[in-house]
Amino acid sequence: MPVTKRDRFYKRLFEIIPGFLTWATMISLFVLAFVRPLWVAIFVITFDLYWVIRMMYLSMLMLFAYRRLARERVLDWFEKCKALGKTNGMEYRDIYHAILFPAHKEGIDILKPSIEALENSNYPKKSMIVILSVEERAGEESKNNALILKREHENNFKAFIVTVHPKDLPGEIKAKGANATWGAKALKDFLDFEGIDYEQVIISCFDADTCADREYFGCLTYHYITSPHRTRSSYQPIPVYNNNIWHCRSIARLLELGSSFMQMIETMRIEKFVTFSSHSMSFKTLVEVGYWPLDMISDDSVIYWKCFLHFNGDYSVVPMYVTVSMDVATEERILPTIVKQYKQKRRWAWGIENFPYIAVGFMHNRRIPIITKIRRSLNVLESHYTWAVWAVIVTFVAPLTLIFGGGLFRQTSIGYNLPSVSATLLDMSLLTMLICVFVSMKLLPPRPPDVKRQKHFIMYAQWVIAPLVATILGSTPAIDAQTRLMFGKYMHFQVTEKKRHHKNKT
């Protein structure tokens, strides 16, 4: 987006700010632990209390969201659409669903269940257009797989478009957004040929492994028709990672459950809500804003910000209490699973690239109220900053004061009380884990026949390692991403390889 030298300067400045704040916090706390242990101890206790209460508050929001999900996921949304009739000048028969799968090297075993999920949906398939956009750089096998799938499934849908995204196009980086844009342009050509109005088309950009709930398209259509500003909204389902949840490693399962929980919580914080992973929007809007960015990694969230800037802040995300199920990023062995999860979380944490994007965008846009600009920028900055520092503060800073604070500090009341006060506060935050266990068990799909009954026990027992997993993988990917951005070491899109392992893992 930056075009002038001034823009480039500010973009670079805003790229530095998150990493600078994170490192400044960590270094200051480290130094102060030596020279002013009392200040650090007061800060640690304050932060621990803030963290406990924040965890409790977010757990409450998650429960509220879960209640809505439990109530709404069982509704027959297609019947509701039919009952609506013509609303806001549109009815369900007018709507076409374009489902775009930007794929890389995912095999037929990954893509086929995603397409079958569309076929199993409680919605007329003849209103659906499937676009499978495969990467040229993925090789001939990818293309052949796409053609096999087209041959097998095209008769079930209105159309099944297979397109190959050429490699190394000018202005593009190796990112999913570039492939998605290519696929969306192929759709545009199709719609132009068919003479279909873009506003009648809802495009859902799905990961290759995304299996939509059978009520997804009914629910989406209902919200789209009833929304008074249907083209000024994105439509966000709740992502769950149920495709291989019974077959993956516990450590990966816990991390992905955390992502699902965060999305459920975000549905209750609508003013901060940003699109994430698989989601839907009006095709008219997508064309109007100029598709997904070609040179950014976090295409799922940046498309929201692109719309937000384009429509001068008049853009929101409508939460949908239906699920889309994806794969847990896992491997056969634990260490490669940790590495895979780390890389995936680092890619998500690279979402901090949105901060310079929106900050520079806000500088150019004079129509968005200044309060909105400040609030939205700080929301993004705060969420990524907290992500990067919380585990460091909670885990390492308190012991640091006791180790380096000196004998005199340890003899003070606060030096003496700090370990017990911190431990008590953090123990209280473990109570929120009970809510997590409850919701995770409720979201769990039925046990597949090849999985032993005892695996149910592991689904409970796995939470014992949650604090350890949170400590190790809680902050480090975010610190890594922010540090890279701070030094201008830009990331390239690293595809999280999806593999289904059908052997039981704990």
Next chain:
Amino acid sequence: MRRVDKIRRAMAFYFAVLLFCILLPVILSYALGYKIDYRHFKIYKTGILYISSRPVGASICINGKMCQSLTPAQIEELKPGDYKVEVRKDGFYPWEREMVVRPNMVTKADRIVLFPITQEMKAISRGGIRDFTAYGNSFIYYMKSSGLFRSDMDGGDMKRLSSYSDWPYDIIGKRFSVDGNELLFFTTYKLSMLHLQPGAIKVDEVFTSQDPIIDAFWYPSAGYIIVVTHRDIMVVELSDFERRNAVSLYKFNSRPRSVSYDDNKGSLYFIDTRIGEDSKNSNFLYRLDLKQKLFTGLMQLLIKKEPDAGYEKR
């Protein structure tokens, strides 16, 4: 977002903020050692007394007032000042001390050892014991007029090991070898060794000194004994020959008052008098590194030359 969800979220949010605002001053003041008097809206500085004892579970009295908690205990919210602290437990001598509690600080008494009242003392053996020595936590050896005996640490499983009964009355020191197979014991002039290997229990006279013996030690590699007398430091070779080699490593200028031996390094520390830089006699602490110097000393003995003392002024 539905209206009901908005209301629920707002309630949860304001409750969380309220909870934070209420709990933060309470927790911080507790951690910092302040006490809030809600009745009079006053804040006091307090201190903490931490008391830990061995054995644990002792009761604590502060200024004559019994505390509810037992050791180890943390008594909080004490106003700064002097307190008379007593730690009591049945069957043990009480512990008592004046302690100063300072504002926002922790005063610790965490090394209190309560000694049992001697009524639990019991005789574990009797009859004709001339001397005894314990080997680690395994055995007690009894030098009795009826022979050499051994029991476990409770006096049980008593066994007679030997009929040897000619134990001296004035044993001033005993030292086991590293493997526990030999016991060195000495009187003022005589050094003897008790061999404890099963089936070969016997007592050998090792060395008779011209000067009173102060102490004796095993040389680290065994086979030698370091003997410290009023006059010198000697090495005695343990061999089967009738006449054992004895080498004087160092001659004292004055009668040594204090000797200490480092088993691991084979270093002997002692005080001796020497003429200092001010031309006056003065006490110096020396270290004699026996491990290094002994071989040289023995070599010098073989070529009939007086060895140099390998010492170092400290």
